[in-house]
Amino acid sequence: MSETTEQAAPKPKRPSRARRREEILAAATRVFGSKGYHQGSLGDVAAQVGITHAGVLHHFGSKDKLLWEVLEYRDRVDVQHxxxxxxxxxxxxxxxxxxxxRLNAERRGIVQAYAVLTGESVTDGHPASTWVAERFTVxxxxxSQAVRDVAAERAVTLPEGEPERAAAAVIAVMDGLQLQWLLDPEAVDLAAATAFAIESILTATLGTTVRITEAAD
Amino acid sequence: MSETTEQAAPKPKRPSRARRREEILAAATRVFGSKGYHQGSLGDVAAQVGITHAGVLHHFGSKDKLLWEVLEYRDRVDVQHxxxxxxxxxxxxxxxxxxxxRLNAERRGIVQAYAVLTGESVTDGHPASTWVAERFTVxxxxxSQAVRDVAAERAVTLPEGEPERAAAAVIAVMDGLQLQWLLDPEAVDLAAATAFAIESILTATLGTTVRITEAAD
DNA sequence: TCGGGCTTACTAACCAGTAAGTAAGTGTGG
DNA sequence: CCACACTTACTTACTGGTTAGTAAGCCCGA
Known part of the structure; x- marks a missing residue:
């Protein structure tokens, strides 16, 4: 065993480790998205990549750990673009x-995963609750910093706590619209309603008309 | 002495039917609220009223039916005030x-139940999904009708689809703020943020300042 | 040949729903 | 006014199903 231990397995000819893990993460995103964390089983995830549930555990150790990696995976995909x-x-x-x-309106799966997990996370002791809470905080x-920036740019002075309230409202409206859209895509135009709501909140907060959509599109 | 028993609705000696059912519904609201529908078991509900899970089934037939009655129960409590x-x-x-x-900020349990069930309901084939979807529609x-009324009152003409977009945004912001508040009550003032957001959306929609909060309360 | 990827086999827990039995009530005929 | 029939509220016990996690071994590629 001279140089044998040194190979870090960089060029995977086999669908090895890293690749399989990605496959499983993608499958888990779909499963947790469509069935939720508690209702979506390791068996469901495993079936989607053609292995058994024990095979999934081999890669991720436990269901909780798999969930954590799914959440980080979503972040990675999100930032990617x-x-x-x-x-x-x-x-x-x-x-x-x-x-x-607007992009989300074309990726129902990931929106659903986010909505389901966020909703589930308010249950007692849910493994994703700290992740979701921290995400909201960030x-x-x-x-709220962006609100302050825009206010400064336009020489508007805002009351104490107003940027935070506006920030919470913007996040809230996005999440809430996703819920309504998931349950009834015909009734809610996700992209239009979101843009409208954000503009409304900003306009009311800053006292001057704010446009964030391109003209004539 | 005219023992003509005009006992229309006599007091039941036993904590019978109706009373027990209410107890169970209240317990189920707590359980589904704190653990979700799938994760909250009939045993959990039963334990809270001091009976067995079979006793709960005696009154409600199945877990699905219990959920349905819980949802209607919430509506009843909501309208009650x-x-x-x-x-x-x-x-x-x-x-x-x-x-x-503002009231909701004092009833964490029921808010949690609503948030959890709404989130869960976007999963495939969830027994509450039609209820939630219909609720959103109503x-x-x-x-949106109220928006149109206020617009007419103030002689404002709204673009096509604007009342619906505003309505969706108002509901969304309320639900979304509840989520954030549940996960971090210190970070979000539910009452203040909700009032602020609604005012923002109405003000921006109608083009004139709208106040819905009482002065100095 | 060796180790990682994976399977089969199993365990222990949990759950909804059913069935049958019990005890405590209610209604009624004599 | 009481005995008997019946109902209601529940329990215990069980079934069939599902689940996460463990352990041990097989197979294949480098």
């Missing part, structure tokens, strides 16, 4: 949110 | 929504 750019600030952030909503921070 | 008055229209409706949010109808 930003192409390395960090999350924008100011008005650009809100345009980004509107664009995300988002509120980023969005 | 309106004291027989029908749901108001126009601006009054939005004030009512803000008041409800609410959107009522709220």
């Amino acid at each position: 930003l192409e390395g750019k960090h999350i924008p600030g100011g008005l650009e952030l809100f345009r980004h949110l509107a664009v995300t909503a 988002l509120r921070g980023e969005i | 309106l004291e027989g008055k029908h749901i108001p229209g126009g601006l009054e409706l939005f004030r009512h929504l803000a008041v409800t949010a 609410l959107r109808g009522e709220i």
Whole structure:
């Protein structure tokens, strides 16, 4: 065993480790998305990649750990289309949110996964609750900062706590619209309603008309 | 002494039927609220009223039927504080929504139950999905009508589809804020944020300032 | 040949729903 | 007014199903 232990398995000819894990993560996203975490079983996930549930456990150890990696996987996919750019600030952030909503209307699965897991996470002792709570905290921070930036840009002074309230409202409206859209896609135009709501909140908060959609599109 | 027994509705000696059912419904609301429908078992519900799970089934037949009655129970409790008055229209409706949010901040359990079940309901074939979807439809109808009423009152002409978009946004923001509040009550002032968001959406929609909160309360 | 990927086989727990029995009530005929 | 018939509210015990997780071994590729 001289140089044998050194091979880090970089070129996978076999659908090995990394690749299989990705397959499983994608399958788990679909399963947890369509059935929820508690109702979606390891067997369901395993079946989608053509192995047994024990095979899944071989890669992820436990169902909880699999969930955690699914959540991080979603983040990775989400950030991916930003192409390395960090999350924008100011008005650009809100345009980004509107664009995300438009993209989401074409990715029902991932939206459903997010909605189901977020809803489930408010149950006692749910393994995803800290992840979701932290996610909300981070988002509120980023969005309220963007509100402050836009306000400064337009020389508007905001009352204490207003940026935070606006940030919470923006996140809330996005999540809530996703729920309604998932249950009745015909009744709610996810992209339009989201853009409308964000503009409304910003306009009312800043006291001046804010547009985040491109003209004539 | 005219023992003509005019006992129309005598007091039952036993905590019979109706009473027990209410106890179970209250318990089920707590259980489904704190653990979700799938994760909350009939045994959990039964334990809270000091009977066995078979006893619960004696009263409700199946877990699905119990859920249905829980949902209707919530509606009954919700409408109850309106004291027989029908749901108001126009601006009054939005004030009512803000008041409800304020009340909700004191009834974590029922808010949690609603949030959990709504989230769960977007999973495939969930027994509550039609109930939730219908609820959203009805609410959107009522709220969009109220928007139209207020617009007419103020002689504002709204673009096609705007009342519906505003209605969806109002419902969305209420649900979304509940989620954030449940996960982090310190970070979100449910009553204030809800009132703020509703005012924002109405103000932006109608183009004139709308106030729904009482001055100095 | 060796180790990682995976399977088969199993365990222990849990769950909804059924069935049958019991005890405590209610209604009624004599 | 009481005995007997019946109903109601529940229990215990069980069935059939599903689940996460464990253990041990097989197979294949490098």
